Amino acid sequence: GAVVSQHPSWVICKSGTSVKIECRSLDFQATTMFWYRQFPKQSLMLMATSNEGSKATYEQGVEKDKFLINHASLTLSTLTVTSAHPEDSSFYICSARQGLGAFFGPGTRLTVL
Amino acid sequence: KQEVTQIPAALSVPEGENLVLNCSFTDSAIYNLQWFRQDPGKGLTSLLLIQSSQREQTSGRLNASLDKSSGRSTLYIAASQPGDSATYLCAVRPWQAGTALIFGKGTTLSVSS
Numbered sequence: 001g002a003v004v005s006q007h008p009s010w011v012i013c014k015s016g017t018s019v020k021i022e023c024r025s026l027d028f029q030a031t032t033m034f035w036y037r038q039f040p041k042q043s044l045m046l047m048a049t050s051n052e053g054s055k056a057t058y059e060q061g062v063e064k065d066k067f068l069i070n071h072a073s074l075t076l077s078t079l080t081v082t083s084a085h086p087e088d089s090s091f092y093i094c095s096a097r098q099g100l101g102a103f104f105g106p107g108t109r110l111t112v113l
Numbered sequence: 114k115q116e117v118t119q120i121p122a123a124l125s126v127p128e129g130e131n132l133v134l135n136c137s138f139t140d141s142a143i144y145n146l147q148w149f150r151q152d153p154g155k156g157l158t159s160l161l162l163i164q165s166s167q168r169e170q171t172s173g174r175l176n177a178s179l180d181k182s183s184g185r186s187t188l189y190i191a192a193s194q195p196g197d198s199a200t201y202l203c204a205v206r207p208w209q210a211g212t213a214l215i216f217g218k219g220t221t222l223s224v225s226s
Contacts, residue, residue, distance in 0.1 A: 006156075034213040043202065043218040044157075093156055095213070100145060100164065102206070102214055106156035 002028050002098045006105035013084055014113055021079045021108045023094030029074035030096035035067075038091040038107075050077040084112045115140045119203055119217035126193055127225050134188040134220045136203030141181050147214065148177050148188050149202040157202065161188070165208075193224045 003026040013019050023033055031052045036044040048069050049057040056069035066088075068080040077096075081088055093107040116139045126132055136146070145164045149157040161170045161177040163186070169178040176189040190197060200221045204214035 036213075043216040044204075044214075046213045046215075049213060091154075101159060101162050102147065102204075103159070104149075104157040109154065 002096070002101070002103040004094065004096050004103045004105040006092075006094055006108050008108060009106060010109040010111075012111045012113065015085055016083055018080055018082045019084055019110060021081075021092055021094075021110075023077045023079070023096070023105050025075045025096045025098070025103075028096070028098045030077075030098065031074060032097055033071060033077040034095040034097075034102075035069060035077075035079050036093045036095065038093060044093060047079075081110065084110070086112045088112050115143075115205060115207055115215050117203060117205055117215050117217035119201075119220050121220055122218065123221045123223075125223045125225065128193060128195060130193050130224075131189070131191050132193055132222070134190070134201050134203075134222070136186040136188070136217055138184045138186075138205050138215075140207070141184050142208045143181065144206040144208050146177075146179055146186050147204050147206070148175075148186075149204065151200045151202055151219070153200075160201075190222075193222075195224045195226045198222055198224050 005024045007022045033050040035047045038044045047062045050069045050071040052071045058064045071077040089112045094105045118137045120135045147162045148160045163179040174191040179186045200219040202219045204216045
């Protein structure tokens with residue numbers, strides 16, 4: 001089946017630093033990937049849609065200058081949290097679509113001190 | 114705007130019981146509906162995917178039904194086991210091309226031995 005990986009699986013950083021999260025489709029090409037954020041005991045909330053070779057589409061309320069998305073190839077999308085603050089601490093999950101289904105990465109736990 | 118609701122939010126049952134998790138959505142214009150399992154601190158595992166033209170899907174002890182016209186889906190788990198303890202998420206894919214999944218808040222299931 002389709003496999004999506006994320007790296008790192010967890011990261012702890014100081015407030016004000018930037019963190020990059022990678023999402024890779026390992027055995028298929030994904031022209032579209034999605035980035036979600038999940039707060040404790042909450043559901044997944046879509047942050048942005050990442051399209052290969054073009055600018056990402058952000059959901060309302062998501063700051064595009066804070067959450068930089070780059071989809072440079074058909075198998076890689078990156079999310080960079082710039083100038084991270086404690087309120088950015090969350091579980092970030094990417095998804096790639098193949099055929100009829102959506103396949104999710106294992107998630108990245110970000111903790112900002 | 115599509116909204117997905119899951120009831121109950123939490124459920125505790127003894128091992129061996131059959132149980133039903135409910136999911137409702139407000140807009141019947143969906144492409145498909147997917148049920149996921151999420152273990153604490155982990156990513157998503159796809160359980161079942163039902164296309165809008167289908168009524169149900171089965172995998173092992175799991176059976177998911179879809180009534181698109183009424184905006185409802187159920188996940189039936191037969192002979193529950195402690196290993197089934199997890200959060201179960203329902204998500205719909207809107208009909209529009211390229212759109213992301215919209216998730217419910219999930220049902221947290223605890224099966225005691």
